[in-house]
Amino acid sequence: MRYSSLTDFLSKGAVALAKGPVALIFIEDAVEVDTTIRHHQQAGFTEVLVFVHDQIEIPQPLEDTVHRITCQTHADGAVTDAVNAIINAAPGLWLYYCFNTEYLFYPFCETRSIAEMLAFHTEERRDAMLTYVVDLYAPDLWETPNAVSLESALMDRSGYYALARNDARGNPKERQLNFYGGLRWRFEEHIPQARRKIDRIGLFRAKKGLTLLPNHVFNDEEYNTYACPWHNNITAAICSFRTAKALKSNAGSMFEIETFQWHNSTPFEWTSQQLLDLGLMEPGQWF
Incomplete structure (x- = not known):
């Protein structure tokens, strides 16, 4: 599922925050995007939220298994702002955050x-x-x-x-x-x-x-x-x-x-x- 922004996700996709643990992966470039996602899916995270620029591709059908949220991950404060918005939307939920090429x-x-x-x-x-x-x-x-x-x-x-x-x-x-x-x-x-x-x-x-x-x-x-x-x-x-x-x-x-x-x-x-x-x-x- 694709979302145009974090606000869009919180409006339309908040059901993904119903049960944890949930992984938040921030994509900074196109390196090892697929292996990063798969590694955390295999660990057993209930949902994976992928924050990524529009120009970076996630291979199909892998993209269909995650929540893709458009985000300028290099912008000042983008990561902390996104994590804090999810915290506010999902009290009680176990969360994890990382970047691509992290396992x-x-x-x-x-x-x-x-x-x-x-x-x-x-x-x-x-x-x-x-x-x-x-x-x-x-x-x-x-x-x-x-x-x-x-x-x-x-x-x-x-x-x-x-x-x-x-x-x-x-x-x-x-x-x-x-x-x-x-x-x-x-x-x-x-x-x-x-x-x-x-x-x-x-x-x-x-x-x-x-x-x-x-x-x-x-x-x-x-x-x-x-x-x-x-x-x-x-x-x-x-x-x-x-x-x-x-x-x-x-x-x-x-x-x-x-x-x-x-x-x-x-x-x-x-x-x-x-x-x-x-x-x-x-x-x-x-x-």
Whole structure:
């Protein structure tokens, strides 16, 4: 189903928000649009909303299985505005958002659905889930100049770290950290400081008054925590070519970077177990 705008969708297609979890995918270019959509459909999302410019095509019959919403995804505030409009329209619904060339992984995702995981997370009285954005990149940037290669994707096996997240008075916030690593850390001279974090609250339950802020956190501080006060909770990973793609398309960095490979590069196996073994997500009490 096609909608001319988000307003049009909320007027005619709001039935898609009757049951979750719902995935919101923001399409920034034509790279791996189909695989991004299929990956999240296979994870078990009840509906997939695709925000995309009119000039980008979604292959048929795949387009018939999603809600296509015309959106200028590169416009300032477009993503946060769209997410917040969906939050306002669907209180109580579990939502997820990402961009094309990003792929959600969570513990045991090969055998368990996203709905199963979120049902357990809800039982633990958690309304949001921390997701680490793990950079993927092609091994040969001459062969794949856009840095995207699903068949031979690499990732960093180390180099991840966390720093305290302070409040306005400079005091550490409870159960909140800023996480860093991957290409945003190794090539930080090309990344604005405000965009160097790799944490995102990618999965969350909508409620009245909840607002997504531009730095991938929410106005409700509890939503921004990595765990409850009593024990570790589930976390997930969004494996993403987005940073690599940006570094190889931006004029200030594209000619400065000949390869993303280094001694800690390792092939990405497209499994949750690899991410668990590397400490890039946490099963919590879910076994």
